[in-house]
Amino acid sequence: MVAQVPEIYDPSSASYKKARRQYIKTTKGRSNDVALDWTPFRTAEKKYKARFPPPDLSGVLDLAEISHESGMGGWKGSPSAVPANEVKVNQRSPNNPGARAFVVPQVPGLVLLPAFVSPQDQNRLVRWSLEDQARHPNDTNLDAHYILPKEGLWNAHVCSRMNPNTRTFIQPKAPLEISDASPADSGPRQLIDNTPANTDNFSSLLTTPKPSPPASLNAAACTPSSLVPKLRWANIGWSYHWGTKQYDFTKGKGQVADIVRDVCRQAVETVTWEEVFGGSKGGNDWGEDDWKSWHETYEPDAGIVNFYQTKAHKLYIDTLMGHVDRSEVCATSPLVSISLGNAAILLIGGLTRDIEPVPILLRSGDVVIMSGPECRRAYHGVPRVLENTLPTHFDSCEIEGAIEGDLKLYKEYMKTTRININVRQVFPKGFVPDIPLI
Numbered sequence: 001m002v003a004q005v006p007e008i009y010d011p012s013s014a015s016y017k018k019a020r021r022q023y024i025k026t027t028k029g030r031s032n033d034v035a036l037d038w039t040p041f042r043t044a045e046k047k048y049k050a051r052f053p054p055p056d057l058s059g060v061l062d063l064a065e066i067s068h069e070s071g072m073g074g075w076k077g078s079p080s081a082v083p084a085n086e087v088k089v090n091q092r093s094p095n096n097p098g099a100r101a102f103v104v105p106q107v108p109g110l111v112l113l114p115a116f117v118s119p120q121d122q123n124r125l126v127r128w129s130l131e132d133q134a135r136h137p138n139d140t141n142l143d144a145h146y147i148l149p150k151e152g153l154w155n156a157h158v159c160s161r162m163n164p165n166t167r168t169f170i171q172p173k174a175p176l177e178i179s180d181a182s183p184a185d186s187g188p189r190q191l192i193d194n195t196p197a198n199t200d201n202f203s204s205l206l207t208t209p210k211p212s213p214p215a216s217l218n219a220a221a222c223t224p225s226s227l228v229p230k231l232r233w234a235n236i237g238w239s240y241h242w243g244t245k246q247y248d249f250t251k252g253k254g255q256v257a258d259i260v261r262d263v264c265r266q267a268v269e270t271v272t273w274e275e276v277f278g279g280s281k282g283g284n285d286w287g288e289d290d291w292k293s294w295h296e297t298y299e300p301d302a303g304i305v306n307f308y309q310t311k312a313h314k315l316y317i318d319t320l321m322g323h324v325d326r327s328e329v330c331a332t333s334p335l336v337s338i339s340l341g342n343a344a345i346l347l348i349g350g351l352t353r354d355i356e357p358v359p360i361l362l363r364s365g366d367v368v369i370m371s372g373p374e375c376r377r378a379y380h381g382v383p384r385v386l387e388n389t390l391p392t393h394f395d396s397c398e399i400e401g402a403i404e405g406d407l408k409l410y411k412e413y414m415k416t417t418r419i420n421i422n423v424r425q426v427f428p429k430g431f432v433p434d435i436p437l438i
């Protein structure tokens, strides 16, 4: 079979010409010196984000080339672009008999489990994200701006499209006060530098005011269907406050659904941590025995579902800027990240943006574990989601509980979507924080 090349690489294609026109328009008169100020992380972000010229992915680590079907939509990297070593997996883990695990020496504590989640479970997790998680009582990016239907935005979308005679409108929230704030329901997540959480500053973090974000003045009444592509995130477990980048413990602890907890626990159990950290010299300054007990002590209690759209739209942007996740009191326990739907490029570097990140191609079903002090505090981001990389199993009629009309809407949405379930452990297992509920 002739290898398919994404359309954007073909100079005679409409996408290539459009990207070139936009590139010429946006770079007109721009000084080339700007790039000199960029950190290595920023340079890599720019490279993979670029619509024109389309990025060369030969330097992107692509484990699908070793482990499973690859080249979806023509996008592929290389299995040897970045040094990655396969490590033994824990044979006691019966749920994923074919699981393989890789470490990337450049980022100690980073573990990649390609194709870890079965196609059936990928569909289950996506449907859980849309139907069960992105709805009351879990916060989403849209809650600040709209009075969302109790049954959840996705379910309201399906219901309204399957019953076209019932016209449902979602009303905006009344603005709290007149401000110049731009619509916060869209665009990239606001990333601010926050104080890393730890047991010493925990009580001051508890009392930091965490005001609700101002409701957008631009939000107008709209249909559920028009709002679905604007869904950017939904909270899991402990409630995360984006304004301060701290957890708002006063809101109490939400559930981590079994379907997510099970995949995360299986991932952590599959890894033989001795292989990952056993060889590190000079012991660890983060508690010698920490990783040795993760099979027993790992317990996810928070997280976020990220929704990315591959379709560029001026209102919502499909990338995640470089950042560090440091709001969790457990600063070294595994963070488990599940990729679903269209593929993406993850950049992950070191403790500063001055360290050049490694680019990794993540496909649906891949699990990434970020663990230990270096990786857990490493800058990382998603500069690109790759269009037309949805695996065919998202087309299958075998999706539990789906009926024809619902399946059609699901396929339509997933065609341009990537979902990432990013799961963390905030507190040590069994720790019950003394939190005043207000």
Ligand SMILES: O=C(O)CCC(=O)C(=O)O
Residues within 6 Å of the ligand: 304, 306, 320, 325, 337, 346, 380, 381, 382, 420, 422
């Ligand atoms: O989408 C991803 O793969 C990463 C998401 C992430 O880094 C985050 O939610 O903090």
Ligand SMILES: [Fe+2]
Residues within 6 Å of the ligand: 323, 324, 325, 380
């Ligand atoms: Fe992150």
